[in-house]
Amino acid sequence: xxxxxxxxxxxxxxxxxxxxxxxxxxxxxxxxxxxxxxxxxxxxxxxxxxxxxxxxxxxxxxxxxxxxxxxxxxxxxxxxxxxxxxxxxxxxxxxxxxxxxxxxxxxxxxxxxxxxxxxxxxxxxxxxxxxxxxxxxxxxxxxxxxxxxxxxxxxxxxxxxxxxxxxxxxxxxxxxxxxxxxxxxxxxxxxxxxxxxxxxxxxxxxxxxxxxxxxxxxxxxxxxxxxxxxxxxxxxxxxxxxxxxxxxxxxxxxxxxxxxxxxxxxxxxxxxxxxxxxxxxxxxxxxx
Numbered sequence: 001x002x003x004x005x006x007x008x009x010x011x012x013x014x015x016x017x018x019x020x021x022x023x024x025x026x027x028x029x030x031x032x033x034x035x036x037x038x039x040x041x042x043x044x045x046x047x048x049x050x051x052x053x054x055x056x057x058x059x060x061x062x063x064x065x066x067x068x069x070x071x072x073x074x075x076x077x078x079x080x081x082x083x084x085x086x087x088x089x090x091x092x093x094x095x096x097x098x099x100x101x102x103x104x105x106x107x108x109x110x111x112x113x114x115x116x117x118x119x120x121x122x123x124x125x126x127x128x129x130x131x132x133x134x135x136x137x138x139x140x141x142x143x144x145x146x147x148x149x150x151x152x153x154x155x156x157x158x159x160x161x162x163x164x165x166x167x168x169x170x171x172x173x174x175x176x177x178x179x180x181x182x183x184x185x186x187x188x189x190x191x192x193x194x195x196x197x198x199x200x201x202x203x204x205x206x207x208x209x210x211x212x213x214x215x216x217x218x219x220x221x222x223x224x225x226x227x228x229x230x231x232x233x234x235x236x237x238x239x240x241x242x243x244x245x246x247x248x249x250x251x252x253x254x255x256x257x258x259x260x261x262x263x264x265x266x267x268x269x270x271x272x273x274x275x276x277x278x279x280x281x282x283x284x285x286x287x288x
Contacts, residue, residue: 013079017075024064024068027064028062028064028065028068031062031064032062045057045058046058103270106270106272106273107270107271107272110272111272113272113276115279118275118276118279118280119276119279119280119283121272121273121276121280122273122275122276122277122278122279122280122281122283123280125269125273125276125277125280126138126277126280126281129266129269129277130277133145133263134146134148137149138281138284143259143260144260145258145260145263146256146258147159148281148284148285149284149285150285151248151281151282151284151285152202152242152243152244152247152248152281152282152284152285152286153196153202153243153285153286154192154193154196154202154205154206154207155285156285157191157192157195157196157200157242158188158189158192160175161178161183161188161191161192162177162178162188163177164176164177164178164180166256166257166258166259167236167237167256167257170231170234170235170236170237171234171235172224172231172232172235172236174257175224175236181220182220183217183220184217187213187214187217189207189210189214190207190210190211190213190214190217191214191217191218191221192205192207192214193205193206193207193208193210193211193214194210194211194212194213194214194215194217194218195214195218195221195229195239195242196243197211198211198215199228199229199239199240199242200229200239200240200241200242200243201240201241201242201243201244201246201247202242202243203243224236225237225239228240237250238250243282243285244278244282245275245278245279245281245282246278247278248274248277248278248281248282249271249274249275249277249278251263252265252266252269252274252277252278253265253266253274
């Protein structure tokens with residue numbers, strides 16, 4: 001670092017300000033001392049206010065102080081609007097530019113990752129960012145967080161229907177449990193089979209014989225998720241993404257309310273990293 005670099009506007013303004021403050025302070029203090037020596041006690045005027053017979057002298061605001069106070073306000077307004085904060089270097093702006101440049105290089109380097117490599121990358125990110133809550137085996141640590149081993153699977157759909165979902169900060173709000181929605185217990189596997197086979201990205205089910213029954217029972221779910229499962233223009237989760245990395249990416253993008261707290265969004269992850277985490281999470285439910 002070069003000290004007293006007057007070619008830098010920030011250093012120059014700081015130096016000018018420091019010198020002015022010192023000079024003005026010296027002038028005002030010297031004037032005050034001089035005034036204190038020259039004025040006599042009996043010439044000073046007392047105010048009408050007294051406290052326990054203790055009087056108070058009428059001391060008008062020194063002109064120098066008033067001028068400096070006014071100039072300080074003018075300086076602050078100028079400094080904020082036309083000086084350093086809005087017109088010059090910003091550490092936050094520099095950080096954002098560096099992040100943007102890094103993400104550009106990152107995306108260029110890893111744009112053609114294979115599915116296997118994406119899963120490997122996602123696992124590494126998961127262990128750092130997600131395992132503190134979900135556990136290194138993604139089982140949710142005994143209910144501390146969502147069990148991701150079933151997320152994106154037919155079993156996961158059954159679990160959500162049974163217990164409801166706090167949702168991913170959607171305008172439609174939380175999804176109640178099956179009992180609160182009036183869904184019979186025997187209809188839960190059927191709805192899950194229909195959603196898994198015909199609506200979600202899973203595109204298969206272990207219970208083919210229940211698909212038709214589930215289609216009929218899905219009417220209760222369609223009131224929120226829509227007949228096509230797309231969530232009515234973002235009011236509710238888009239079930240057609242369920243079972244794919246895209247669904248996980250949505251969660252990482254917006255965060256998700258849970259039964260024990262709220263999972264934050266992850267704006268520090270770029271698109272490729274989020275997709276990698278999504279591929280890894282989905283691979284868990286597939287047993288890959």
